[in-house]
Amino acid sequence: MVELTSSFKLDYEALDKDHERLADLVNEIVEAIDNEDGANCEELVVDFVKSAKSHFAKEEALLAKVGFPNVEKHHDHHKNLNTKMDHLIEFAKMAGENQMARDSLRKELVFFLMDDVITADMDFKSFIEEKSKT
Template identity: 60%
Template structure:
């Protein structure tokens, strides 16, 4: 399970709320897998991917609106995560018949949310605090 401690907060409500929703969704998926309930894994992961993409779009628009200088770099970072979405969706499809896929999916989701989403965003935390 993933828990968002205060050191992972951007102290910018709209984005922190999105991150919390994404963490909640990851935890819900992990909980289902651990309970052996993998039938709706595919739908839940598809929802998570859609939620993540909406968040990325919202975050990029916000960074543009505050004239964050490295917005293109961060947009590219988000775009590069499309491969990871493909992996997650693939693992989720296999999850009902494949324990290895379940384990890989859980790992992929946790690394994704902690490293690629939340830690990567800490780069602009100081900038946002000055806006």
């Protein structure tokens, strides 16, 4: 089970809420994989991908608004995740009948969330912290 510890919090409510929602979805999907053999996880994965995309757009708009200097780099980072999201959906489609797809889906989802979505966001944490103080 994925849990967001306080060190991963940005102390910016709208983004933290999104991250929590994404983590909740990952946990739901992992549960569906473990308890129902993945038969029903496609809808959840599609929901996860939609939520991730709208979160990325919201985050980029905020970064542009506060004048974060590396907003382009972070945008590229999000863009690179598009291929991974396509893979997640492909795995989810096969999850009902394929153990390897279930294993890959579980692993890739947690990796996507922790390493790609949340760790990368630490790049702008102190910047928006400083901005919110002024």
